[in-house]
Each structure stands twice: as C-alpha cells, then as structure tokens.
Amino acid sequence: xxxxxxxxxAMIAAAQAHEALxxxxxxxxxxxxxxxxxxxxxxxxRELGGLLGLYVDRRDGGPACLVxxxxxxxxxxxxxxxxxGHHRMGHGTSIDHQEQSSGRWGEGWPQHEREAExxxxxxxxxxxxxxxALARCGLTRPASPLDVYRMxxxxxxxxxxxxxxxxxxKMIDPSTESVWLKHAPSALKAELIPGLPAGAHAHLLTPGxxxxxxxxxxxxxxxxxxxxxxxxxxxxxxxxxxxxxxxQMSLIDLSPxxxxxxxxxxxxxxxxxxxxxxxxxxxDTFCLTLRPTxxxxxxxxxxx
Numbered sequence: 236x237x238x239x240x241x242x243x244x245a246m247i248a249a250a251q252a253h254e255a256l257x258x259x260x261x262x263x264x265x266x267x268x269x270x271x272x273x274x275x276x277x278x279x280x281r282e283l284g285g286l287l288g289l290y291v292d293r294r295d296g297g298p299a300c301l302v303x304x305x306x307x308x309x310x311x312x313x314x315x316x317x318x319x320g321h322h323r324m325g326h327g328t329s330i331d332h333q334e335q336s337s338g339r340w341g342e343g344w345p346q347h348e349r350e351a352e353x354x355x356x357x358x359x360x361x362x363x364x365x366x367x368a369l370a371r372c373g374l375t376r377p378a379s380p381l382d383v384y385r386m387x388x389x390x391x392x393x394x395x396x397x398x399x400x401x402x403x404x405k406m407i408d409p410s411t412e413s414v415w416l417k418h419a420p421s422a423l424k425a426e427l428i429p430g431l432p433a434g435a436h437a438h439l440l441t442p443g444x445x446x447x448x449x450x451x452x453x454x455x456x457x458x459x460x461x462x463x464x465x466x467x468x469x470x471x472x473x474x475x476x477x478x479x480x481x482x483q484m485s486l487i488d489l490s491p492x493x494x495x496x497x498x499x500x501x502x503x504x505x506x507x508x509x510x511x512x513x514x515x516x517x518x519d520t521f522c523l524t525l526r527p528t529x530x531x532x533x534x535x536x537x538x539x
Contacts, residue, residue, distance in 0.1 A: 238349060242403055245320065245353035252323045252358060261363035263391050263450055266315045267535060269358075270300065275322050277315065277535040279304035287331045288314040290321040295328045304531045307434055308452055309393045311531065313355050320354030321347065356400040359392050365404055373441040376406055380418040381426055388438050391450055394420040428456050428498070445521050452528045453503035454478060457511070464515040465497040472505030472527070501525070 253260045256269045270277050276299040283303040287310075291297035300318035302311055314331065321329050326347040344352070368389040369375060377383050380398075387397040398415045401407045407415070427437040435454030442461055451457075456477075459466060469475060477500050497513065505527040513521040 238353070241346070241349035242353045242357070244324070245350055246357045246403075248320070248324050248350075249354050249357035249361065252319070252354075253361065260361040261367050263389065263448070264316075264359050264361075264364065266312050266319060266359065270315060270319055270322075271535065273319065273322060274298060275300055275319065277302060279311075279531040279533060279535070281305045281532075285332050288318050289331065290318040290326070290329045292322075292327050297328070298322050302531070308528050309387070309391055312359065312391050313393055313396055316355035316358045317351045319358065320351035324350050324354060326351065356396055356403070360390055360397065360400045360404070362404055364390060365401070365406065371441075371443045371447055372439075373443040377401060380415045381423050383415060384420060384423040385439055387420075388436055389447075389449070394418075394423070427458055431456060440521075440523060442521070444523055446523070448524045448526060450526050450528065451501045451505070453501055453505070455501040457499045457501070457523075457525075459497040459499075459513055459521075461513060461521050462515065463517070464513045464519070464521055466499055467512045467514055469499055470509050470511060472502050472509045472525070473499045473511060474502055475499060478502065501527070 250260075252258075252269065252273075256272045258264055258269050267277060275297070278299065278301050280301060281304055283301075283305065286301075287303050287306070289301040291299045300315070300322075302314050302318070304311060306314065317331060320326075324347070329347060329351070331348070331351075365386070368386040369377070371389045372382065372385045374382055377386060383397050383401065384394055387394050390397060395416060398407075398412055402409055402412045421433070424431055424437045427439055431437060432454055435452065435456065437456045437458060438449060438451070439458050439460050457473075466475075475498075499511065505525070507527070509525045509527075511523050511525060515521075
C-alpha cells in the first residue's frame with residue numbers, strides 16, 4: 236500500500252473516530268480520553284528501550300495498549316494516537332519500535348503500520364485544529380520552521396509529524412517539507428530562548444492566544460509577545476525566574492530575547508488549571524489558561 240492510500244483510509248477513519256468518540260476536532264485533541272472512551276485500557280511504563288508502544292487486540296485479551304512514558308509528552312501522544320489507529324482500523328496486535336525499518340522514515344513499513352501512522356496525524360491534526368493553531372499563533376499560513384514549531388505547541392504534536400502533515404493539508408508543498416524537516420526542534424526553540432532543557436518548550440504568546448487553553452509541562456517557558464504588555468503577578472505554579480536545572484547553565488543562558496517584555500516558567504508542581512494574565516499600559520488585558528501534563532504511570536485509571 237502506498238502512503239497516499241494509507242492517508243486516504245486513515246483520514247476517513249480519523250474523522251469517524253472523532254465523531255464516535257466525541258472529541259472536538261478544532262483544538263488540542265485529548266487522545267488518552269479518546270482511548271478510554273473507545274474501551275482501550277492504557278498502561279504507561281518506563282525503561283522500555285526502543286519500544287514506543289504496543290497494541291493488543293481482542294483476540295489476545297485486549298483491547299489495550301502500552302505506552303512508553305519515558306518519551307516526551309508529544310511523542311507519547313503521537314504513540315497513543317498510533318495505537319488508537321490500530322484499534323479503530325481493525326488491525327491485530329502490533330508492536331511499535333523506534334526503528335520500524337533500517338532505511339528512511341516510513342520506508343518498508345507494512346500496510347497496517349502506515350495506516351496507523353497516517354491515522355495518528357489525521358486524528359491529532361485535523362484541518363480545523365491546524366487552523367485554530369495558526370490563529371493562536373497570529374498566522375494565516377506557516378511561513379517558516381519556527382511557525383510550525385509554534386503550531387505544534389498548541390497541537391501537542393511532534394515537530395516532524397506536524398511538518399509532514401501540513402503537506403497533506405496543502406498548507407506547504409513537498410519541497411518546503413524537505414527543507415523544514417532538516418531543522419531540529421531544539422534549534423527552533425533556542426531561537427526563542429536559548430538553554431531550555433530537552434524536555435521543556437518555549438511558548439510564544441501573541442494576541443491570538445487570548446482566552447485560549449494551553450497545555451504545558453514543568454520547565455516550559457512562556458514568552459509574552461503582546462504589545463506593551465507584561466505579566467501580572469504570577470499565580471502559583473509559575474515563576475518569574477528559570478527553575479533550578481541542576482546544571483551549569485546560567486540565568487543569562489535562559490534570558491528571553493529583548494523583544495519579549497515578559498517571561499514566566501512553569502513549575503513542576505503546577506497541579507491544575509491555572510489562569511495567567513497580563514496588562515498593557517492601555518489597560519487592555521490578556522488572559523490564558525494553562526493545563527499541566529498529567530503524571531502518567533501505570534494504568535490510566537490512576538493518572539493524575
């Protein structure tokens with residue numbers, strides 16, 4: 236099966252899954268909630284090496300899936316969507332390794348793996364969600380790799396997955412995809428604020444983010460890019476200085492670019508939805524709700 240055929244089948248299956256599972260396709264997709272509503276038990280485990288995930292179908296005692304929680308959150312979400320794809324598209328038990336093949340990405344993958352991978356992209360990045368992410372970034376189309384990095388923060392998706400899917404959504408062309416895939420997410424976030432640790436992200440907040448919901452993790456940095464505005468006194472769960480990274484990085488290494496008037500860092504102990512506000516000299520206000528990543532360990536029934 237070609238990738239075009241896999242995407243054609245997956246696009247339909249993902250749309251049907253959104254309708255059947257009651258997910259809203261115009262924002263950040265709760266893939267773990269979708270798995271629960273689909274009746275798929277989810278188990279998170281660390282130290283699985285190159286194993287990304289595992290889907291177990293009914294004939295083998297499922298439906299259930301295993302997710303490697305040693306991965307970054309966006310990679311866990313993509314893996315979970317991939318396993319949901321196996322479930323929704325009627326595949327059998329499948330083991331998903333970090334290296335599906337020894338060649339280029341996707342080369343030599345069997346039909347069911349191509350379908351599940353395409354499903355993950357269509358489920359996490361349906362067209363309405365991509366448009367909403369662009370609007371939150373104050374954009375109409377992505378014009379640079381950094382724009383895609385910023386979109387991916389709102390979508391909760393890996394950078395490379397987002398770049399590849401933008402071709403399917405006809406927001407970029409294949410030649411642009413090839414160039415943008417050469418950019419590392421670490422280098423892109425360093426354009427916003429150098430020195431962030433590997434698992435943390437930079438979120439550039441423009442006026443389009445007003446009254447939105449942003450999913451964050453401990454160590455993330457919020458950079459306010461709203462004209463002549465600064466953050467109001469920060470609520471619990473946020474700090475005006477970078478966290479102690481137990482490294483030799485200095486605070487200078489984590490200084491935001493001069494054009495960002497205000498920055499805030501997410502604490503590891505943020506334990507629920509938190510509203511952050513900013514005020515401009517014109518008395519205009521900006522507000523944003525932050526939702527921290529749950530602690531994923533063991534059965535999803537016990538995830539915080």
